[in-house]
Structure formats: structure tokens, C-alpha cells
Amino acid sequence: MATLVLGTVGRVLGGPIGGLVGSFVGGLVDRNIFGGGAAREVGRVGNLAVQSAAYGEPIPIVIGRMRIAGNLLWTSGIAEASSRSGGGKRGGAATTTYSYSASFAVGLAGREIDAIGRIWADGRLIRDAGGLFLSPVTMRSHRGSETQAADPLIAAFEGDSGAPAYRGVAYVVSRTCPSRIMAIASPT
Numbered sequence: 001m002a003t004l005v006l007g008t009v010g011r012v013l014g015g016p017i018g019g020l021v022g023s024f025v026g027g028l029v030d031r032n033i034f035g036g037g038a039a040r041e042v043g044r045v046g047n048l049a050v051q052s053a054a055y056g057e058p059i060p061i062v063i064g065r066m067r068i069a070g071n072l073l074w075t076s077g078i079a080e081a082s083s084r085s086g087g088g089k090r091g092g093a094a095t096t097t098y099s100y101s102a103s104f105a106v107g108l109a110g111r112e113i114d115a116i117g118r119i120w121a122d123g124r125l126i127r128d129a130g131g132l133f134l135s136p137v138t139m140r141s142h143r144g145s146e147t148q149a150a151d152p153l154i155a156a157f158e159g160d161s162g163a164p165a166y167r168g169v170a171y172v173v174s175r176t177c178p179s180r181i182m183a184i185a186s187p188t
Contacts, residue, residue, distance in 0.1 A: 083099075111168065144168060
């Protein structure tokens with residue numbers, strides 16, 4: 001409000017230059033009385049939809065080397081964390097920065113596999129053919145044996161008695177959902 005009043009008074013008394021000076025002084029008064037202005041949000045995602053799963057989705061049988069999209073078997077859900085900075089007594093807009101994390105289990109093949117090759121997420125290569133991760137990812141793979149135990153992360157969320165082991169299904173558990181994974185199985 002002071003910006004409008006002092007800007008108008010400045011224009012009446014001092015012309016265009018007086019209007020600029022009045023608006024500047026009015027802006028300082030407004031920030032000191034009403035705060036630093038509108039808060040800003042950085043990095044907030046409006047749509048938190050992830051790769052989905054549905055009953056009846058086919059699980060591929062991998063023989064040889066095959067590029068697979070994978071089926072979402074389990075997720076912990078998406079966790080949003082925020083941190084706020086700025087907006088102190090001196091004015092300036094407060095900035096809230098958002099970050100997201102989630103844990104996923106993605107099914108790869110309906111039989112035991114030998115290895116996992118390259119991994120892509122959102123069209124970006126995150127693990128090369130040599131097994132080197134190009135971005136920080138925590139991933140654990142289960143080769144699909146009939147005796148495999150439940151993943152420790154899934155067991156922590158679901159409880160030891162309610163955690164599925166997905167025996168006979170090759171899958172990975174990760175903090176990042178790989179959208180395309182190269183699975184390698186022995187030819188049979």
C-alpha cells in the first residue's frame with residue numbers, strides 16, 4: 001500500500017524521477033511492515049503418479065538377453081520432504097525447496113536370471129553394461145530363485161510375516177524406479 005501512496009506523491013511532487021524514488025521507498029516500507037513478499041516453492045511436483053501395477057499384467061519369461069520395462073510389484077509410496085530458507089526480518093521472499101524419495105520393487109522376469117545389464121530411468125542411462133551406476137542409486141537385485149527370501153526393505157515396511165518373497169520372480173528393489181532394465185538369463 002505504501003508503494004502506491006508514496007509512488008503517487010513522488011510523481012506529483014517530483015515527476016517521473018520522484019515517482020521512482022517514492023515507489024522504491026514505499027516498497028521498503030511495505031516489506032518492513034508486511035514481510036518479504038510472496039513465498040516461493042522450488043522443485044515441487046504436482047503429479048506424484050508413478051509407474052503403476054495391475055493384476056493380470058504379464059511377467060516376461062527371459063531367455064537370452066532382453067530389454068524389459070518391468071512390472072511394479074511393491075512401493076512404499078512417495079515421501080515428500082521440504083526445507084525452507086530466506087524470508088527473514090530484512091525482507092526477501094521465503095523459498096521452500098521440495099525433494100522426493102520412494103522405494104520400489106520392480107519385477108523383471110518370471111524365472112531365474114543370471115545378471116542385470118544396463119538400467120534406464122526416464123530414458124536416462126543410470127547403470128552401464130559394465131555394472132557401474134552413473135547416478136547415485138541404492139539397488140538390490142533378486143535373481144528369482146525358488147528359495148529366495150523376502151527383501152529386507154520390504155520386510156521392514158510390511159513386517160516379517162507379511163513380506164512377500166516373490167519366489168521364482170527376478171526383481172530389483174531400489175530407491176529409484178528403473179523404467180527399463182536389461183535382464184540376462186541363461187538360454188534354455
